[in-house]
Amino acid sequence: MGPGPINAHPRVLRAMSADLLGQFDPEMTGYMNQVMALYRPIFGTENRWTMLIDGTARSAIEASLISLAQPGDTVLVINFGRFGLLLTEILERIGARIETVDAPWGEIVPTDRVAEAIRRVKPKVVATVHGDTSTTMAQPLEGLGGLCREVGAFSYVDATATLGGMPIETDRWGIDIVTAGLQKCLGGPSGSAPITISDRAAEHIFTRRHVEKGIRRDDIADGSGPRIASNYFDLAMIMDYWSEKRLNHHTEATTMLYGARECARVALGEGLEARFARHASAGAAMEAGLAALGLAIFGGTENRMTNVTGAWIPEGVDGEAVRAAMRDHFEIEIGTAFGPLAGRIWRFGAMGYNARKDTILTTLAALEACLAMNGFAVTRGEAVPAALAAWEARA
Known part of the structure; x- marks a missing residue:
């Protein structure tokens, strides 16, 4: 009865005991398509690119940030707890230029302060946590996407602690990428990370992949210029795997997909x-x-x-x-x-x-x-x- 992980739903554990399937087995790819459809209403979205990242919730956070931002990009972090600090740590490793708008632990950052910071900083990306379990606070997100679009920024939200337990309105809020994990309100084990990506963000990610493929390794040896993203956390490659092309990226974590699928079925079955x-x-x-x-x-x-x-x-x-x-x-x-x-x-x-x-x-x-x-x-x-x-x- 702590802030997570919590006990998994018995239905989820039963689902995860099923036999493994090959990653290109038609039954398996059918389950992948089901997962995409099941998680759209949970995220409050119509996004085509709604899927899973194989790894804990942090894997989807890192995949999102390294695929949106690159060295030298300015990223504004709305920080009101431990997991806002995690976003800054990941961004530091990317080599992003970080600005923050902060609140004391136990408070949230008021929307007017967020708006002022976005308009002043004009970042490439705005990143925040929805519910930060370290402080028990939930940051208001109404209007965040519109504020980001005013300055041409992308928006990222970590909803690990709230997806399936509090409303997430990805499309209505205009958020570009939202990620989560199974181990909290969704009632599953840690190890699979649902994610939804807007068409706008997907276009940026795919375009960046094509640009970076044209960069010679010698041109980035000194750390200057764009860096090619991590292979495992390259969203463009993962999206190709979840697309109709089914381009191989990694061996799908079949058991975790069963669990994630059942988490969504339980949530939607309850309403x-x-x-x-x-x-x-x-x-x-x-x-x-x-x-x-x-x-x-x-x-x-x-x-x-x-x-x-x-x-x-x-x-x-x-x-x-x-x-x-x-x-x-x-x-x-x-x-x-x-x-x-x-x-x-x-x-x-x-x-x-x-x-x-x-x-x-x-x-x-x-x-x-x-x-x-x-x-x-x-x-x-x-x-x-x-x-x-x-x-x-x-x-």
Whole structure:
């Protein structure tokens, strides 16, 4: 019950136990086409280029950034937590010129500040995280694509922690590339990364591939000029593999594709609106229960993620001792924190298969016992009823 990964849905695990298929087997390529169709509504898009990157969520982040930007390009990062910093680290390795517009951890960057920064910097790419689990905040994305197009920039969003749990409106927001992972709201294992790419971004990626093929290796030996992208993370090559051409790029991770396919089937079978409502109910119940235990909730309420809730560790309580007790006595994992929040807050996830009433009530009952055994003067018997009431108020 931490910020992810979470327990995979049993249907996903069963799907992943099926026999392997060759990567060019017609049944396998049929599954690839199904995956593309299944993930379009989950991303809120009609994009042709909606597919999977074989690797963890970070593989799709890196593939996107190295295929959009090249050395010397200016990239604006909207940074409000640990995973905004990850974007800057990847971009530094590319050799991009990085500008940031920042917010303190526990806040988001207001849209007017984002707009001002885009118009001032005029970047090649604008990159941000949607929901940053390190801070439990969700950055508003309405209008971001339009702001980027004003200055001719491409937009990239990491939705690893929110896809399948909060609405992602790729087309309506005008975002060029959105990526995610399975291990959070989609209820699967880490190791496959859904991605959607606009036609505009696809044209740029394919055009850049053709330009770079004409560059002699000697011309870039000193690091000047465009660099040819990574082979494994070259989106143009991966897109060729997912196209009707089926040009070989790598051996497809068949088992992970089965899992990703079933994650999407589960999500669409439940219905996206119902799924978003369930995550909102779970987040409200977790928040109400934590507050009833006497814990102060971290961060502002208006832009909080529905699937991850932070709570301040009470003064005088050993946060790691409580986490160890939860794990040792109840087999429940809750999250610690990064950076300036390390040792100061716990993070509680309620997402995907774990965004259920029973898991939340069990977690809160266990936490009550563990807080008491670690010397916190908790009021007994109030957390579960408070969480139950919050859940049912949204039913």
